[in-house]
Amino acid sequence: MEFTDILISLIKIIVMFVVVLVTVAELVYTERKISAWIQNRIGPNRVGWKGLLQPYADVIKLLLKEDIVPTAANKFIHTLAPVISIGVAFSTLAVVPIAGETISMFGREVQMVIADVNIGILYILALTSMGVYGLTLSGWSSNNKYSLLGGLRSSAQMISYELSMGLSVIGVVMVTGSLQLTDVVTHQAGWMWNMVLQPVGFITFVVAAFAETNRTPFDLPEAEPELVGGYHTEYSSFKFALFFLAEYANMITASAVITTLYLGGWQVPYLELLQLPSGIVVALQILAFVVKVAFMLFVFQWVRWTVPRFRYDQLMDLGWKVMLPIALANVIATGIVILLIS
Amino acid sequence: MQAQTQDKYTLTFWEKLYIPEILKGMKLTFGQMVKKKDTREYPEEKWIPPASYRGAPVLVQEENGIERCVACGLCSRVCPALAIEVQAAETADEKERYPERFEINMLRCIFCGFCEEVCPEEAIVMSPTYEMVFTDYEDAILGKDKLLTPVEKLRPRLEFLREHR
Numbered sequence: 001m002e003f004t005d006i007l008i009s010l011i012k013i014i015v016m017f018v019v020v021l022v023t024v025a026e027l028v029y030t031e032r033k034i035s036a037w038i039q040n041r042i043g044p045n046r047v048g049w050k051g052l053l054q055p056y057a058d059v060i061k062l063l064l065k066e067d068i069v070p071t072a073a074n075k076f077i078h079t080l081a082p083v084i085s086i087g088v089a090f091s092t093l094a095v096v097p098i099a100g101e102t103i104s105m106f107g108r109e110v111q112m113v114i115a116d117v118n119i120g121i122l123y124i125l126a127l128t129s130m131g132v133y134g135l136t137l138s139g140w141s142s143n144n145k146y147s148l149l150g151g152l153r154s155s156a157q158m159i160s161y162e163l164s165m166g167l168s169v170i171g172v173v174m175v176t177g178s179l180q181l182t183d184v185v186t187h188q189a190g191w192m193w194n195m196v197l198q199p200v201g202f203i204t205f206v207v208a209a210f211a212e213t214n215r216t217p218f219d220l221p222e223a224e225p226e227l228v229g230g231y232h233t234e235y236s237s238f239k240f241a242l243f244f245l246a247e248y249a250n251m252i253t254a255s256a257v258i259t260t261l262y263l264g265g266w267q268v269p270y271l272e273l274l275q276l277p278s279g280i281v282v283a284l285q286i287l288a289f290v291v292k293v294a295f296m297l298f299v300f301q302w303v304r305w306t307v308p309r310f311r312y313d314q315l316m317d318l319g320w321k322v323m324l325p326i327a328l329a330n331v332i333a334t335g336i337v338i339l340l341i342s
Numbered sequence: 343m344q345a346q347t348q349d350k351y352t353l354t355f356w357e358k359l360y361i362p363e364i365l366k367g368m369k370l371t372f373g374q375m376v377k378k379k380d381t382r383e384y385p386e387e388k389w390i391p392p393a394s395y396r397g398a399p400v401l402v403q404e405e406n407g408i409e410r411c412v413a414c415g416l417c418s419r420v421c422p423a424l425a426i427e428v429q430a431a432e433t434a435d436e437k438e439r440y441p442e443r444f445e446i447n448m449l450r451c452i453f454c455g456f457c458e459e460v461c462p463e464e465a466i467v468m469s470p471t472y473e474m475v476f477t478d479y480e481d482a483i484l485g486k487d488k489l490l491t492p493v494e495k496l497r498p499r500l501e502f503l504r505e506h507r
Binding site for chain 2: 037041042045203302303305306307318
């Protein structure tokens with residue numbers, strides 16, 4: 001490992017970090033705008049041009065608040081929990097490829113992915129299941145019954161939906177024959193997106209992704225009418241901001257993963273026919289990736305303001321009695337089809 | 343009307359699948375999203391009240407700069423909230439009497455319009471003004487200097503009163 005390699009990795013990490021942070025800020029804005037439009041309102045339009053600076057005003061307000069730790073709380077874990085949440089949300093993006101072509105930097109061909117590990121899919125599944133620790137620990141360490149209930153719900157929910165998520169991904173792995181995300185994307189050239197090859201897997205994965213990111217209709221861990229604020233009831237100021245950030249960063253991660261696994265990642269159909277120089281190709285591929293992720297983010301928010309929250313037993317029923325069998329059947333069906341074709 | 347009771351609604355196969363129903367809901371919300379909004383963005387875009395609107399009561403000022411009021415004190419007498427105070431004095435003008443002091447306490451005024459209704463000279467009318475902000479109790483007691491309004495500005499209200507009273 002040379003110094004230049006480390007430098008290139010650092011640059012990639014910093015760029016990714018800054019982009020995600022800015023996107024999170026603007027996601028808060030779009031969330032408020034979309035909710036407003038769906039409810040026939042106008043939404044924030046006072047701070048900055050068309051209200052675009054609203055999230056920054058919110059963040060400044062949050063950071064100026066007093067940071068309260070309950071007396072009975074376990075202080076160490078209470079502080080650790082938001083760090084776990086945010087760390088997991090950000091590190092998942094490390095394996096997501098942004099573009100297929102390489103660009104030259106410091107005399108080297110640089111891949112447009114932070115870490116092209118050969119077990120990328122496993123890495124994503126492992127990290128998303130780590131995310132549950134942040135919520136559970138925050139709920140437990142707050143020493144508050146609402147937080148505890150929120151934390152328990154989140155652990156039950158995320159564990160149930162992780163299964164169907166993993167099983168839906170197995171379909172993609174079987175089609176691709178690799179756990180490496182760059183391979184997964186390269187395999188989806190043209191219109192052979194996994195969404196077309198694995199329609200059932202796509203639906204189960206998206207539903208599970210909604211549950212994993214705690215978005216409506218699966219936002220039971222923070223069901224306001226029942227649990228005050230859910231797992232983050234006892235959090236204020238910067239720690240609350242971290243949870244907020246983690247929720248939206250998780251959404252970005254989930255959209256990026258859905259895009260990579262099912263929507264063809266950076267693939268632009270028929271782009272290779274145009275014979276463009278590689279610089280433009282990289283730009284177009286990044287643009288395609290960003291557009292697809294943005295669309296998924298819009299869908300996330302659109303669904304949130306459309307569908308009411310599930311009841312707890314309905315959630316468990318859906319997870320274990322519907323999603324799991326469908327995902328399993330999808331794996332078997334995919335296996336049979338692959339066997340017949342080859 | 344006869345109340346309809348239905349104990350259990352059995353879902354059809356497509357409804358049980360959830361996804362098509364959710365897509366239907368999403369179609370509906372998308373329609374709402376792109377719909378034109380009815381919100382009036384108030385401080386930028388102000389509402390212009392119709393002539394029938396009873397805003398803050400004001401004194402009518404003729405073109406020659408003199409108020410119409412003859413300080414008869416009827417408005418003060420009829421005011422249910424005791425918001426108006428008039429002090430009369432003599433003048434060399436044709437009307438012989440004029441209000442030396444005319445004060446409306448806007449914290450007491452209830453915008454009933456009785457003063458306007460009782461006035462024999464059409465001298466006090468309800469203006470279309472609805473923005474009244476005071477930072478002080480003293481500021482809220484409006485004297486003649488603040489109440490006098492040129493007659494052109496009150497023309498719609500005066501015409502409305504002619505027609506409907």
